Amino acid sequence: MEARTFTTLEFDKVLEQLSAKASSSLGREKIEQLAPSTDYIEVQRRQQATEEGSTALRLRGTVPLGGIRDIRPACKRAGMGGMLNTAELLDVASTLYGGGRLKGFINSITEKDPLPLLEELLGQVERLQGLEDEINRAIDENGTVVDSASPVLAQVRSQIRGAERRVREKLEQMIRNANTQKMLQDAIITIRNNRFVIPVKQEYRHAFGGIIHDQSASGATLFIEPEAVVNINNELREMRLKEEREVEKILLALSARVAEVSDVLLHNVECLAEADFIFAKASYAYSLKASRPVLNDEGYLRIKKGRHPLIPADHVVPIDVELGSNYTAIVVTGPNTGGKTVSLKTMGLFSLMAMSGLQIPAEEGSVLTIFEGIYADIGDEQSIEQSLSTFSSHMTNISGILQKVNDRSLILFDELGAGTDPTEGAALAMAIIDYVHQRGARIVATTHYSELKAYAYERPQVINASVEFDEKTLRPTYRLLVGIPGRSNAFAIASRLGLPEKVLDQARDLVKTEETELDTMIASLEENQRKAEAERREAEQLRRQLEEARRQIDKELNELDERKDRLYEKAEEEARTAVEKAQREAEHIISGLRQLALEERAGIKEHKLIEARKKLEEATPGLRKKKKPKQNNVPLNQQPLEIGDEVRVISFNQKGEIVDKINDKEFQVQIGIVKMNVKADNLEKLKAAKPQVTHQITKIRSTRDPVKMELDIRGNNVEDAILQIDKYLDEALIGGLHQVSIVHGKGTGLLGIGVQKYLKKHRLVKSFRYGGQGEGGLGATIVELK
Known part of the structure; x- marks a missing residue:
């Protein structure tokens, strides 16, 4: 593949978007080196890997890729006898931990859902737990060698x-x-x-x-x-x-221990880089709502509702196109700004993406083929006012393409033959298409020339296409219509823009009768296609309504079953209560009868009393066993992160607690006295938040001791004072206080400065000031809470 093709079809911009989905520099490096493959088996393997990554994302939501570092320079230097610094050694330990965690993550999925390529890839990652433990025992998270x-x-x-x-x-x-x-x-x-x-x-x-x-x-x-x-x-x-x-x-x-296993570490890094690359492709596919294309090596493609990945979703118009079966060449005619070039680029770009292992933003069932070469001649400006130098440039590029074309090539020509005399340009365009078509290549060409409309009808396996134009609004709809040539809209546009009818009539008389009849035929074809499309949409809407009705019926049946079960349970409970009451009353009566028999020496037999009790017991209805509620068997590290959870910050290997949620992908974590914002994929859940804490705040407010209006921290250093202030402000907020006083004394002023520096960033503080007269002056800080 030529680098010029990648730029022309904007494949490089797709790689930029893909690179943003990588979690490490290792994955981004793999993306920078990505190029389409022409080997069918290799392309299938790439697509399978992306599909497995998408499956893992669908099942678990996020993939633990945090902590993986590029340790290749450190491993090579250690292998040459060099000494690694503490940061480099911590990167080695972090990468070992991250690799082990990712390996365990994939293993937990493959217990139920097979992911053969990912399982094989991460099965090659060696844990080297001993080396990780040695480094962590010798160096703390701040990069300091510890006393021990x-x-x-x-x-x-x-x-x-x-x-x-x-x-x-x-x-x-x-x-x-x-x-x-x-x-x-x-x-x-x-x-x-x-x-x-x-x-x-x-x-x-x-x-x-x-x-x-x-x-x-x-x-x-x-x-x-x-x-x-x-x-x-x-x-x-x-x-x-x-x-x-x-x-x-x-x-x-x-460092010597790292050198001993440097080859293993380098292989681990290569495997983790590939895994990051696979999950980046999967994440990109998710963002595009893409699907895996069906691949073949027979030169056949069919794109269903294809959306150009670089056009915003609310502006892009999907295209449907087929090539390589009944016809191998498409000639797209019609006016400028109609979307011809976008359709052309979409077909070429989808082919490059599929051959690179990327899924495409199109409906499932779309088919793409493996090309040996994709060649494009696409200019930014297409008009007959182009200079000769521009025409020469295009002809030079096309000449190079014609020398390489074969039956496994895709050729894309935009405004073929433009920039020269219309008659010569049209003849040249037809000759070029004939040359490429005879060599068995797949070709899509756009042109202004009306002569090519008839050309497509006269050649086997060549078909006309156009982009739809709305005469009412004088705007293109950007929909690609395969099988219908484009027609001139000049008279319609001129009429709506106010050109006199006398002028338009004279212009129509000057147009050849054959061309007028052709335009009339094209208009009829367009109208028929629009009707067919409207009927298809109506049928599709009806199908969706039927499916929705079926879903609603299923839902109502389920609700009916649940309601019936609840009624049964309620009736059984009422029956049980009535029987138990009857049994108690019967026992009381039987007890009274026994007492009466003893007092009056009556002849009531004991076995008759037992038999009566048995009959009462047999009258109790059989009660159904209640369904046990389903247990939540989701592993802790796969549960969503919540405020109050105890977590590990992977990059620092430190435990902390989530104190605030910034958004779905970022949380505020407190580690000791330090609070920091951390990405979700850099957190590992260790312990869930205690239940019902947030629901008990009102109860706590009413039952705990009242919070004092001031906190005296005199005699403390700044660090100890901050711990007391943080706890006190939480209690003050829960206690309903809006203003409190922190007494720090005057002294050297260092304690007061440290306190106010901390209050500037505190999440609960709205404002603060030194105390006024009667409030402690410079020896106290008055804090207003949010």
């Missing part, structure tokens, strides 16, 4: 923490000293060049000795490492170097 990665690292970091504690203790003694505080710009400990320092005023630079590491922009403050802590800082530096060496040793060991 090795005993040496744990010991070194313990020593580092001890040394840091000693340095801080010495420096804190200094900054707490009343004599020292006047020499400090701020009573704080900070870090410069990885060494602990204190901010000293310029005029007291010699009071502490030690080393100056930095100064403020104004020069008024020097950051000095006092002499008293220089030795401890030196020890700390040595310990950190030892820590770096141990971390490097751990990363080298993990």
Whole structure:
């Protein structure tokens, strides 16, 4: 296939749309490399793979493709003895996890619904659970090598923490000293060049000795490492170097483990890339409401209600066309802007899509064939005013096509012969079509020339076609009419636009009688076709009404059966209640009779009482067993995500809770104190939300203790304060409060600044301000809730 054909038929734009459906760079890379295949078996395999992907999407809704990374560069570098960084190692672990999850997903489907190609593909993915666990044990989700990665690292970091504690203790003694505080710009400990320092005023630079590491922009403050802590800082530096060496040793060991299985990992990546590519094709088919075409290698195609994929669904006009059976060439005539070019492109584009393994936006049962070559000569502008250079360009392109054409080619010519003298152009168009037709190729050509209408009637296996034109509105309907040639609408248009009838009559007299008769015949054909089409639509509507009536009858019968069952159950319940009441009364009477017999020594036999009780029991009607409600057997990880669910964020491998739903494909998740928006395919459901929580809010409001109007967080650091505020605001909202006060004190002002920075992004906060007179002033923040 020629690259020019892909551009002309806009296949490259289809690939752009398809690329947006891929979940990883691996899938997008496969799409960029996608090209139509001319091998019938390969095309069938591609279509089967897309169909299996569509089946999985239909059964489960979403496919877990999150967490898969392009780890090929890391694997190759590890294979050459290089050291991978923590991010690269986490990508390896994430890809192993994502691959295992996708493999399990497909296996869960194939237990009931066979997906042979996907099962074979993902069956090649090796889990390598041991390597994944080693990486996750050594590196946390933030990309930090953890203390437990090795005993040496744990010991070194313990020593580092001890040394840091000693340095801080010495420096804190200094900054707490009343004599020292006047020499400090701020009573704080900070870090410069990885060494602990204190901010000293310029005029007291010699009071502490030690080393100056930095100064403020104004020069008024020097950051000095006092002499008293220089030795401890030196020890700390040595310990950190030892820590770096141990971390490097751990990363080298993990990189060596990756190198051992690099070939397996690379094969895993290739399989996962193919799986992402397959599901991208399936997702694209779903978005287009596409169907799988029936394939053949006999040069036959039949498109039913085909819709061009690049035209919006509310504007596209479906086409019906058949080629390769009773006729192998179609000549489409008619005026510009009628949709001829779109119909031409649709046929060529559908063929390219099918040969690439893509489903087509057409009704089920559409048939496409495998071509060895698809060639197109389609220009953006078609008119007799085209310059000679444009005509020459088209002839050069057509000349190249004629050299390659064979009986397994599809040739698409738009405005064939245009751009030159009408007589010569028409003759040239007929000669070119004859040449291509004689070589057995399938051909579709559009033209303005009326001479080609008669040409199609005179040639076997060549048929006329046109695009419908509505004379009432003077607009094309864009419907392709196969079997009816296009006719000139110039007189009709001119008449409706106000051209004098005298001029029109003279023009009609100048037109040859044969052409007038031909136009009359074409008009009759169009009218007959419209009537047939209207009758077909009426029959189709009647069929739909009958199907709807049948569905309604089935629904009413089911409802009648359910109502009958409910009545039976109600009657049985009433009967059971009546019998139980009668039994209780009978027992009471029998008990009284026994007592009476004993008192009066009457001769009532016990066996007669037992027999009477038995007869009462036998009178109880047989009660039907109630149907047990169906159990929800849907696995947890396949249930829809809801607010309150406990989930795992796959890309971070962290647990969290869904606190808000952005839309069907995105949720807000809280991990510790952090809230973030996460895509649905990046979430794995671990535990469902507790039932009835949302329905109990009113009850909670009425039974819990009243929420206080203020929260005192003085003495807390910012992080602890945020945890308290978040919980307090939730309780305040549930308690019906609209305004609350958060008391943070004045102090250094850091706590108040941190609180207000957090409140800016809080979902429940409408506005906030510092307290006014009588409200705590700058020591409190007044919060208005939504």
